[in-house]
Amino acid sequence: MLRLVFCAAVALHSSVALSESNHMTSNSGDNSFDWNIYSHLEGYLNDIHSTQGKDDYFILGESTFFLSGNFGDELSILYEGTYQPKRYRDDVLKSERWQIRYALPKNHYLIVGKNHTPVTHWNDSFHHGRLFYPSISRPLSLDKFVPLHDSAVRVGARSLGEHGFFYDLSLGSGHRYENKFFSNGVLSETVSVGLQSEIGNVVRLGWHRNAAHRVGHGITTTPLEFHSNHHLMGGMVAHDHPEVLDVLTVIAMSVRLELGRVELLTEAAVSDGSRDTENNRALYQYLGYRLTDNIVPYAVIDWLKLERGLGLRAGVESRSGVGVKIMLTDSADLKLESLRHRDGTKNNTPAAVEFRMQLSVSLK
Amino acid sequence: MKLRELLLVVLIACCMPFVFASEGPGTGAGLFVVFSDNASNRTPDAAMLKRMLLGQLFEWPDGNRVRLALPSSKSPAYNVAGSRIFGGNGRTMTRLWLQKVFSGESRAPAFLDTDADVLDEVMRNPNTLGVLGSMPDELPSGVRVMEL
Numbered sequence: 001m002l003r004l005v006f007c008a009a010v011a012l013h014s015s016v017a018l019s020e021s022n023h024m025t026s027n028s029g030d031n032s033f034d035w036n037i038y039s040h041l042e043g044y045l046n047d048i049h050s051t052q053g054k055d056d057y058f059i060l061g062e063s064t065f066f067l068s069g070n071f072g073d074e075l076s077i078l079y080e081g082t083y084q085p086k087r088y089r090d091d092v093l094k095s096e097r098w099q100i101r102y103a104l105p106k107n108h109y110l111i112v113g114k115n116h117t118p119v120t121h122w123n124d125s126f127h128h129g130r131l132f133y134p135s136i137s138r139p140l141s142l143d144k145f146v147p148l149h150d151s152a153v154r155v156g157a158r159s160l161g162e163h164g165f166f167y168d169l170s171l172g173s174g175h176r177y178e179n180k181f182f183s184n185g186v187l188s189e190t191v192s193v194g195l196q197s198e199i200g201n202v203v204r205l206g207w208h209r210n211a212a213h214r215v216g217h218g219i220t221t222t223p224l225e226f227h228s229n230h231h232l233m234g235g236m237v238a239h240d241h242p243e244v245l246d247v248l249t250v251i252a253m254s255v256r257l258e259l260g261r262v263e264l265l266t267e268a269a270v271s272d273g274s275r276d277t278e279n280n281r282a283l284y285q286y287l288g289y290r291l292t293d294n295i296v297p298y299a300v301i302d303w304l305k306l307e308r309g310l311g312l313r314a315g316v317e318s319r320s321g322v323g324v325k326i327m328l329t330d331s332a333d334l335k336l337e338s339l340r341h342r343d344g345t346k347n348n349t350p351a352a353v354e355f356r357m358q359l360s361v362s363l364k
Numbered sequence: 365m366k367l368r369e370l371l372l373v374v375l376i377a378c379c380m381p382f383v384f385a386s387e388g389p390g391t392g393a394g395l396f397v398v399f400s401d402n403a404s405n406r407t408p409d410a411a412m413l414k415r416m417l418l419g420q421l422f423e424w425p426d427g428n429r430v431r432l433a434l435p436s437s438k439s440p441a442y443n444v445a446g447s448r449i450f451g452g453n454g455r456t457m458t459r460l461w462l463q464k465v466f467s468g469e470s471r472a473p474a475f476l477d478t479d480a481d482v483l484d485e486v487m488r489n490p491n492t493l494g495v496l497g498s499m500p501d502e503l504p505s506g507v508r509v510m511e512l
Contacts, residue, residue: 034465034472066466073429073491078468099468103429107422115468125467132463159420162411198414199451258451293453330437330458362462 032070038129039063040360042136046341046352059088061358064096064128074103082128095179096128096149104155111154114178117147118154118168118192119206120267121254122284130360134265134286134325136335140304140317141282145271146250147208150174150188151181164196176212187211199258206252211245247274263288263296281305294327300337306345315344323356331362393444394511396499398483400490401508410512416493417449419461419470424491432473433485433494434461439477441497448512449495483507 040061067079080097099113118124122139123146126132142148152172159166173180174187187210194204252269267284282305288298302319321339328334335358342351397413408416408425415421416430423429434457435441442454450457464470474492476482482494487504496509503509 032472036462036466038466068465068468068472070471073431073471076468076471078466080466097468101468103422105423105427109422111468125463127463127467129466132459158422159415164415164420196420198411198418198420200418290452293456327455330455331462364462 030070030072034066034068035364036066036129037063037363038066038127038131038361039363040130040358042359043357045355047354060085061130061360062128066127066129076101076103080127106157107159108155108157111152111156114149114151114181115154117150117152117172117188117190117208118156118170119190119208119250120146120252120269121194121202121204121256121265122267123148124168124192124204129362130358131331131333131362133335133360134263134288135298135300135323136337136356136358137302137319139267139282139284140302140319141267141269141280141284144282144304144306145248145278145280146252146269146282147175147188147210149178150190151178152188152190154190156192159196164198166194166196168192174210174212194254200256201258202254202256204252204254206250206254208250208252209247210250211247245274248278249273261290263290263298279307288325296325296327298323298325300339304345317341317343317345319354321354331364333360334358335360393440394498395441395444395448396496396509396511398486398494398496398500398507398509399492400486400506410510413493413510414449414512417495419464422470428491429471431471431489431492433482433492434473434475435482435495435497436475436477439479439497441479441495444497445495 041059042061043058045056061084063083065081065083069077071077078097078099078101079095082094082096083092086092095114097114097116099111099115102110104110116123116127120142123142126138130136139146150170150172152170154168154170156168157166158164168190170188170190171186172188172190173182174184177183177187188208190206190208192204192206194202196202248271250269250271252267254268255264255266257264263286265284265286267282269282271278271280273279283301283303285301286298287300288296290296299322300320304317305315306317307314319339319341321337323335323337323339326334335356337354337356339354339356340351341354343349397417399408412421412425417432417434421430435445435454437454437458442457446452446454446457450460458475461470461473465472474485476485479496479498479500482496483500483504486492486494486507499509499511
């Protein structure tokens, strides 16, 4: 405990010191490299002290390492890997993203590699570093039935015309094969379109279709179930005997608005599967008010209804409550949240009032 | 009170000075953009320039890739640029660019300490769009300045 608080103090001190220097590599010259590390400490308390409730904790969260490089004006690379000690998750090191990006004329681009599926604004805009999240946790739908990653070939454009039209088209390897680049051909497609205003207001519609092979003796997985099992069951992987393709379609809508001092983010998603029981629904709603440039109180509602999937029970999970985001320095945030959390997708976990604290930093 | 809760209170209390630290000039001061007018067809309007500074437009009207020279936290223009262009303060500007660069969306801007450094960068690379806190006394030839 004391060690973690010491780490928090060191991280905060480092971020203050580094914020006084230039933040990023100079863009002079044709080639440049840059790196960064994001990390966070998270504390959690709840009002249920039973075997069914989660234990209180204070942990070192996922630390994210970035390496980016530019070769001339057109070609760039990005690698994103995460680290978390063994006691917090099974995979200590994970490669989250690796991508090669080539800038095409007229504000277009081509991306090849493992990248964030551009089906929602959240997934396309935020990386694993918690510093930029508007709330402590990402929407419940992500990595449940809205896909996080895909190894894909993606073409897109930004800011076309005066209304800032943008689009992305992506052909991917599918979630079962997100680390095996097209080993089974094209198994996922994503189309995303939207408008982005000058001040960053965004409306986005996303469509994603993913196919996965039905495996084993009557054992089936939804497209994301494999991915989730990988997380939840310590990397347990079903036997790979492709027989039948199961298809999951996700439709998502994101709206991000800044109205004076008011910030709003809506992420809504539904899915429909080739089997009868895969109609999932989710809504994440964030509403913040910029009290000062550095303090943003907010309210958040996050609701997820799973009809099937993920090695979890079908059911409804919801989180709702209030929080405050305090921008400490250029590269450090403190977020505090008090939420009512009910998770009906697990073993009848009772609703709990949770208090969370997150100190997130960027070391550069 | 448990030790854990006490430590949390202490941590929050230690953070407060950063939150209420003075931020320097804000919306009242001037702000200018500077760029080379040597390239052909380079007639951007203010909206286009703002989209470039926000990382939404990647290229000049003549097709060349935009590079950016923005004020660092040591520059008097830091919070003015953060307010006028990014809708917050200097931190908002820095964070938006940290997010963009490490999402793989954009090349990192140069964050420079003085207006003279920004002008030098524009002179050295004609595709650079720079942000200045004041109108230069003497404008080098081939360079154009617009007030934002």
